[in-house]
Amino acid sequence: MLTALAAALAAxxxxxxxxxxIASYNSDDGLAGGAVVQAQxxxxxxxxxxxxxxxxxxxxxxxxxxxxxLDVPRLFGSRVxxxxxxxFHRELSAPYYGLGNKTSGSLADHPGISGDHAFSYGxxxxxxxxxxxxxxxxxxxxxxxxxxxxxxxxxxxxxxxxAAERPPGTSGGEELAYGFGILFDRxxxxxxxxxxxxxxxxxxxxxxxxxxxxxYLGGTTRALGFVPVGxxxxxxxxxxxxxxxxxTPLFELSRFGGVEPVEGVGGERSxxxxxxxxxxxxxKALAAAELRVRMLNARLLERVVSFGLxxxxxxxxxxxxxxxxxxxxxxxxxxxxGLRIYLGEFLLRFDVGTSTERAVNxxxxxxxxx
Numbered sequence: 001m002l003t004a005l006a007a008a009l010a011a012x013x014x015x016x017x018x019x020x021x022i023a024s025y026n027s028d029d030g031l032a033g034g035a036v037v038q039a040q041x042x043x044x045x046x047x048x049x050x051x052x053x054x055x056x057x058x059x060x061x062x063x064x065x066x067x068x069x070l071d072v073p074r075l076f077g078s079r080v081x082x083x084x085x086x087x088f089h090r091e092l093s094a095p096y097y098g099l100g101n102k103t104s105g106s107l108a109d110h111p112g113i114s115g116d117h118a119f120s121y122g123x124x125x126x127x128x129x130x131x132x133x134x135x136x137x138x139x140x141x142x143x144x145x146x147x148x149x150x151x152x153x154x155x156x157x158x159x160x161x162x163a164a165e166r167p168p169g170t171s172g173g174e175e176l177a178y179g180f181g182i183l184f185d186r187x188x189x190x191x192x193x194x195x196x197x198x199x200x201x202x203x204x205x206x207x208x209x210x211x212x213x214x215x216y217l218g219g220t221t222r223a224l225g226f227v228p229v230g231x232x233x234x235x236x237x238x239x240x241x242x243x244x245x246x247x248t249p250l251f252e253l254s255r256f257g258g259v260e261p262v263e264g265v266g267g268e269r270s271x272x273x274x275x276x277x278x279x280x281x282x283x284k285a286l287a288a289a290e291l292r293v294r295m296l297n298a299r300l301l302e303r304v305v306s307f308g309l310x311x312x313x314x315x316x317x318x319x320x321x322x323x324x325x326x327x328x329x330x331x332x333x334x335x336x337x338g339l340r341i342y343l344g345e346f347l348l349r350f351d352v353g354t355s356t357e358r359a360v361n362x363x364x365x366x367x368x369x370x
Contacts, residue, residue: 273334
């Protein structure tokens, strides 16, 4: 592995890299500080020969998010793509407003619930994962499989809603999860697409007693579309759904599965404008539309940097499948816009979203929401 990686790096003609100190504000996680490094060894392989990413991040709300990730699109010169990563996450105020689509964030609706952490809890977990993907010719079809291990510690606060309801997974524990997916990818670029589409169907699960504290099974479907309008405007859209079996643990109820998991419903990659993971449940749905406009190009340190603007509308909802999920069209939406800074396949995103839940939500992060 190391010999092949070294050979890949030596053969690459160009290194595209970005190293930034992080000093940003996120409405869910507070003021954050740290550093992030992204390096891509660019060659004839699309989107790159090898990519390495690392992050160290601390926030004023007690969030820690550190990772080291490796991405090799052609493992040992084959068509197999390989990902490997190690992470550590900690939150002092992970959200919990209850299960289902009609939950309330008002203390008046929860007799007996009180305190500064009525709708939050503490959690921390180390996580390791590896994944493989194999394309079939030039059709855009590929199959992917992954394994993920985490050991979750959950700390419910006295008087909190989580301490009162204690859904499955409140005691934490370990999880060894496996997944499998089929994708049909016809995008022109993986990270910053300007035309084409992606379709995905994936399943995941865990077996209690096999390095896991819980047994569950889930499925995810996803469709992304990108339509260019002239040379500077792109219309982007997303539809995504996720469903899980009964007794799925708390941690998984706030995640959409698939090759690129998303937390929600609510947050910077699901419904911008809603608090992070504001609605969680056994079944979840997302939809989004985004207008992306590239405004101008400039040269910065001998590199071409593009600047753009975006406007978006996100919506989503969940079902706990217990007969009290409300009407079919009881969706929760957020809208807003922001600034985009493009540097090759890198994207720095500044978004401001609003919703009836919270008037102003600010997100400063890497990569598109989808």
